[in-house]
Amino acid sequence: MIGVDRAVAEFDRALSAVDGRAATSLVRELLDAGEDPLAVLVDVIAAGQRTVGERWQRGEWSIAKEHAATAVAVSATEVVARFAERTPVTRGRVVVACAEREWHALPALIISSAMRLHGWDTTLLGASTSPARLSQCLHDVGPDATAVSCSVLGALPTTRRFIEASTTAGIPVVVGGSAFGSDPTRALALGATAWAPNAQGAVALLDELPAVVRRAAPLPREPLAEQSAIELGHHRLVEVLRGRWSPAARAAPDDPLARKLFSAACGEVLHQALHAVSATLLTGDPRPIPETAAWIDRLLTARGADPRLAAELGDVLASTLRDFPTAHGLVVRHWADGLVLQGETAS
Incomplete structure (x- = not known):
């Protein structure tokens, strides 16, 4: 064997x-x-x-x-x-979904399969499910619980809409995935009934969920207003960051294909930087900002970039977000916490 x-x-x-x-x-x-x-x-x-x-x-x-x-x-x-x-169905029914903008469908498939192995009847929705589609499914299926997979910070705003849709119907919602970090802080801030660290945890939680839940409480108004404005202006802000940041000038690989791939990675970095700020405003948890800064630092230096690029991006990001005082302050206070440049903590 x-x-x-x-x-x-x-x-x-x-x-x-x-x-x-x-x-x-x-x-x-x-x-x-x-x-x-x-x-x-x-x-x-x-x-x-x-x-x-x-x-x-x-x-x-x-x-x-x-x-x-x-x-x-x-x-x-x-x-x-x-x-x-x-496996015979011996328990209730669960709708398993990926939040809109979440294209990583594999974790949801794993969660759905794990629940099915334990006797739950599961309805698996595809990648990047819209809140409207989820609401219709909840109405049609009438599940005992909703399980939401979210791996990327950019999908946390739509995860919140999923939580609102589920709890408005009185249905408890379990969330999980790397976008929530290593503890329940972000999940509970968004109004989820429970957070699961992995597939085993999600399965164990199902038996402990209440039969009916209250609608998720409103999020704090001022940070939500900034988050909504940043989300609405996301593509414009990315272009502003692209024009102010200098990765091409400081680190352009000699090979044309490598240069193209590096440019694509830099574009992804700009989106993720804004998503980290948005996630912090939405959840009140500042950790997405230094975590993303560290991820960007590792990503770029692994591709031969100047190690100062990630620190420079933090300065550019803070400057670009000056019209958003809460977001600006968060970047100034927390970005450098995630950076380690040539073995030294960035200051």
Whole structure:
């Protein structure tokens, strides 16, 4: 019997080779051998997918290879999902959704499969589900709970709309994903009923949820007003940042393809910087700002950029947001906390 520990390395090789047949065959072998399907989901597939993201961040893989490997992981998860359909429904029904702007559908598929394995009847909505579509589904299905997956900070505003839609109907909502960080702070600030750190946690929470919940309380008015204005002007602000920041002048790879990929990474960085500010305004948790600054620093330096670029972006971001006093102050106070330049904390 191959065992989960050995399977981790084999699954990683399948992802690296973008070999869907090897990945799905490995998962079938594990399930046929009687391995815990939840362990296969979490310890093999989800762990492998995290490694995929880390390789892109370190500049070892292109975004194209990351997407191809993710498709392999999705195919492997679907094997477990089909296996889970054999489990009799002994509990209630859960609607599992990805917030609008959340295109990472794999975590939701893993969560849905984990719940199905434990006897829940699940309705899985696709990537980037609109709040209107979720509301209609809740009306049609009448679930006992809603589960929302959110991996990117830019999807937290629509996650809030999901929470409003679910709690307005009296339905408890469990949220999870890397956009919420490592504790319940952001989830509870957005009005979620509960936060789950992983698939096992989400499954365990379902039995503890109240049957009916109150509508989520309104968010604080002034930060919400700034967040809404920044969200509305997002693309304009990105262009302002692009014109003021100097990554091309300071670090342009000699190879034309590398230069193109570096430029694309810089564009993604600008979006993420604004999303971090928006997430902080929305939740009152300042950690997305230094966490994103650190992510940007690692992303750029892994691609050979001048290590001062991330610090410069913080200055440019603060200057660009001067018309938003709360956001401006947050960037000034917290951006540098996430930076480590040449082994020294940025000041």
